[in-house]
Amino acid sequence: MENENDGDPAQQGAGYDIVGSIATNVEDGFTMAAVGDLIVSRAVTKSQDSGFGAVVKVLRDADVTFGNLEVNIFDIRSFNGSPQAEYGGAYHLSLPEVGPDLKAMGFNIVGRANNHSLDWGVEGMRETSRVLDQNGIIHAGVGENLAQAGAARFFETARGRVALLSCASTFKPMARAGDPAGEAPGRPGLNALRLTQSIVVSPEMLENVRLISSVLPTDIPVPKDPNKVALAGTAYKVGDKVGYNFEPDARDIADILRNVRRGKQFSDFCIVTNHGHEPGNWSQEPPDYEQSFAHRLIDAGADAYIGHGPHQLRGIEIYKGRPIFYSLGNFFQDDLGTPSGAEMFDDYAKDPRVDTDAEVKVAEMAGYSDPVFWESVIAVSRFEQSQLAELRLYPIELGRLRRFANRGIPGLVATQQARAILDRLQTLSKPFGTQIAIENDVGVIRLGPTSP
Incomplete structure (x- = not known):
């Protein structure tokens, strides 16, 4: 039965204050860079594109840099698993060289819970974990059972210890992790938030x-x-x-809130990330449950909430001095990973004896022709005196009009295109009371010492 005080540390009693305060506790100048979905199949840091080089500099300059890893990473030639009958809409697959390449870009923590976590089964999940571990990239959201999938993972920075928790409200039923029960063992999978x-x-x-x-x-x-x-x-x-109305599962909420408390007790800065497509990729507004959920997470000790999933930007809220990103859209949309499972050919009326993987993926991407799916921001939050002082939003575009083999790689944009992206984000954030200034093609949110 859920403890009704689970989400309110103020009601936990003095014990919570003894083991750790919910206050942010980082040194002055601490920065968090956050982006949305990483759908990347190959190493791209060798790119000569100056726009991408500027993107990498923004990522590397932060103390902690987050993205949602929406791919599996392994070499198909030595892979012992198989594509699953239930998959997340495309069989996202990356070459092993993506691991060190993400590290070279500046990514040091990634979320793993999403609708592609088990596209290639438990074997794909485990192999991806191995590649990330080899390259020193902290990851959370999947595991050998629910306790592991839901646990916080930690990254040490010069300005404070960072905890990461990852969950998903959009996932395939067979991908959900489970804990042992009596003689029944636990089930590998992702940390699910059932709706x-x-x-x-x-x-x-x-x-x-x-x-x-x-x-x-x-x-x-x-x-x-x-x-x-x-x-x-x-x-x-x-x-x-x-x-549409969504009611989150009370048991999942209780587990997530407890894990947030634990994550904050063992860290100075706690990030919670959620992957959800609800109510649909067509919606620029978050589902009706999400604001309350994000607030409860912050009340439990989270210092930032990062949403992703619908492949487009949604609004930004500042709650109790902490940033809430309802969706940071796409960061990569490089869909060159091969091969694809037979089910994907069937779903898009293609024949693997006649059609190519690229033709299948072009058919899958037909629903993402709108520029909003190819435009986003890099969000950089800076903290002073353990308070959010400034949030800078760098607009990016993913090369929508490039040929298939070259598109999907982000570059910073300026002038009219930057203004259009930031104007849209201003409009999306206005219902949350968030004011975004535009200065030199960058969005800026500034908070004073008395800001709510």
């Missing part, structure tokens, strides 16, 4: 759904509820605005 989805409709719409439900035969008893109807496995309920 129950309902569709919110008007009272008149609900009556139409109820009418359809009443004439459909079913083996499952349908409870009589004046404000809710189940139809073909989907729940509909009455609300003020038509849309």
Whole structure:
């Protein structure tokens, strides 16, 4: 049963103060660089593109640099696993050289919990962990059981010890990690945040759904509820605005909050990252549960919340002096990894005896032609006196109009394109009360000593 005080350290009693305060505890000048999804298949630091070189400098200059690793890393020639029937929409695969290349770029921590974590099964998950460990990149979000997948992992910097926790609300059911139970062993996989989805409709719409439900035969008893109807496995309920409602699983929330407390107790700065596509990649707004979830994480000790998943930017909120990024979009969209599993050929009506992997991936990417999927920012947060003092947002573009073999690599942009990206981020952040200035093609959020 969930302890109702689990998410509120102030109600934990004096014991929490003894083992560690929830306050940020880093030396002056501490910086965190954060980006979104790393979909990269090859080493790219050898690129002569000056725009990418400028990107790398921003990443390397930070004390801690985070990205969401949305690929598996291994050599297909020696790989002992196989592509899974359940996969995240594409079989993201990277060459082993990506490990040292990410390190060379400046990435020192990465999230692993996402809908691609087990595209290549447990073997792919383990091999990716091996490559990251070999290259000294701290990673969290997957493990041999739920306790390992949910645990914080730690990175030492000159200005403080950083904890990272990673979870995913979008994942394939078979990818979810589990703990042992009696004689049953634990299950390898990712740290899941399960959501129950309902569709919110008007009272008149609900009556139409109820009418359809009443004439459909079913083996499952349908409870009589004046404000809710189940139809073909989907729940509909009455609300003020038509849309989607998500209720997070109370047990998952309790586990995550406890792991955040533990992570902060053993560190000076705690980052929590969540991968979710809800309510859909089409939405520029986060799902209805996420703001409350992010606030509870910060109340439990998180110093930053980093969201990713929908492949486009969403708004930024500053809560109790900590940054909340509801989505940082894509950082890489280099989709050259091969091979693809047979299921992906089937799903896009391709024949592996006739069509190539590239043709399959072009078909998969047809839904991402809008420029918003190819534009994002690098977010650099700077702390003074253990308080967020400034947040700088460097606009990037991923080469949408380049040929297939060259696109997907970020470069800093300026003038009109930079302004358009930052204007959009201003609009997306306004509902959260966040003001973003634009100075020399960079977005800037400044916080004074009395900022909330």
